[in-house]
Amino acid sequence: MPRIIVCLVLFAMPLSLAFSQATTSETEKVRQLIQTGKYVEAEALGKVQVAKTPNDPEANYQLGRAIFYQDKFAEALPIFEKVASLLPTFAGAPKFIGDCHFGLGRFDQAERAYAKAMELDPKAPEYVLDRAKALMKLGKPSDAEAGFRKSLDLDPNYIPAMFAYTNFLADDGRYREAEGLLTKALALDAKSAYGWSVMGDVLRKQKSYTRSEDAYYQALDLDPKRLRALDGLSKLFMAQELFKDAEDVTRKLIEADPNGLPYYLRLANLIDELRRYPESEAIYQKLIKDHPKYADPYVDYGVSLWRQEKNKEAEEQFKAGIAVDPKRAWFHYTYGNFLRQSKRLKEARSAFEEALKLEPNYKEAKDRLDMVKLEIG
Known part of the structure; x- marks a missing residue:
C-alpha cells in the first residue's frame, strides 16, 4: 500500500x-x-x-x-x-x-x-483536499474537482492543493491549466523537487521538450534520486529517440529503485533500440526467470526476437505472454501484427478481433483488422 x-x-x-x-x-x-x-x-x-x-x-x-x-x-x-x-x-x-x-x-x-x-x-483547506482525493478514488472526478477548487478558495496559496489539482488537470489532458497552476505553486516553493518533476511531466506531454528537460534537471538538482524526475526524463529522451541518453537515465532510475521491474524492462527495450541484442536478451530472460507471472517481458522479448527475424522463438514468447495475461489487448494486437507479417491472415484477424473485444475503442487494432479483412478478401 x-x-x-x-x-x-x-x-x-x-x-x-x-x-x-x-x-x-x-x-x-x-x-x-x-x-x-x-x-x-x-x-x-x-x-x-x-x-x-x-x-x-x-x-x-x-x-x-x-x-x-x-x-x-x-x-x-x-x-x-x-x-x-x-x-x-x-x-x-x-x-x-x-x-x-x-x-x-x-x-x-x-x-x-x-x-x-x-x-x-469548515475553514481548513487540508480536510477539503483530503476528501477530494478520496472522491477521485471513488470515481467521482467532478465532485473531486469541486473539492480541489474549494480547498484553493479557502487558501489560494495552499501548495498541496495546487499540486493535487495540477495532477488532476494533467490527467484530464488540460495541460495549459495545469502548467499555469504549477507555475504559481513553484513561485511559492521553488525548492520542491516534486513540483519540478510534475512540471517536467506537464511540459513533456505538451511536447515542450527543452523546457521539460530543464524542469526535470531542476528537480534532480534538488533531489538526485527523485523517481518521478528520473522516470520522466527517461521517457522524454525516449520520445526524442535519444536512446543512449535514455539508457543512461534509466540506469540511474534502477539504481534509485532496484525493485522497479518496469524500469528493467524499459532498459531492455532501450538496449534493443541500440541493437545490442545479447545484452537485452539477458535482461528479458532474467525477468522471465525471476518473475514468471510478469507478462510484459515475454511479449517485449518476442518483439526483440521478431526484429532479429527469429520468428519461431518470437512466436513462443508472444504465446507465453498471452497465456500469463490473456486480458491485455496490446498483447493480442502485437501478436496480430506478427501474424499478419507472417502472411497468416486469418490468425491475424482473430488476434485483432480479440484485442478489440478486450478494448473496443482500440483504434490501431480496428485499423489493422480492416486491413486484414481487405487482404483476406
Missing part, C-alpha cells in the same frame, strides 16, 4: 486548544520523537504513557500518530476512533481516521471521515 503523505507540522504541536488535559513531559517526548521520524521509539513510549493515562486524548492521539506513520493503518485506526470519542469536537481525529481508511483502500469510509473533519473545521 502506498504511503499516505500527511503534514507532520500541522498536527505535531501540543494541541492545547483541543485537549483539556495538560501535555505531560512524556507525551511531549512522544511528539518530539515523531517529529524527528523516530516512530518505533515514539510508539513504545506512547504505549507506556497511554497505559498510565488511558483516557488522556493527547496521549492516545500521539500514540496513534506514531503507529500511523509506520503505515500500520489498521492498528492506528481504533486509537484515533478513541480520540474522537474522548474529544468529539477535535477535527484532527476524523482526519486521521480518514487517512487510515484511505491507506487500507476503504475510500468510501475515508470520504465520510474527511467530511466529518470538514464539518468540525
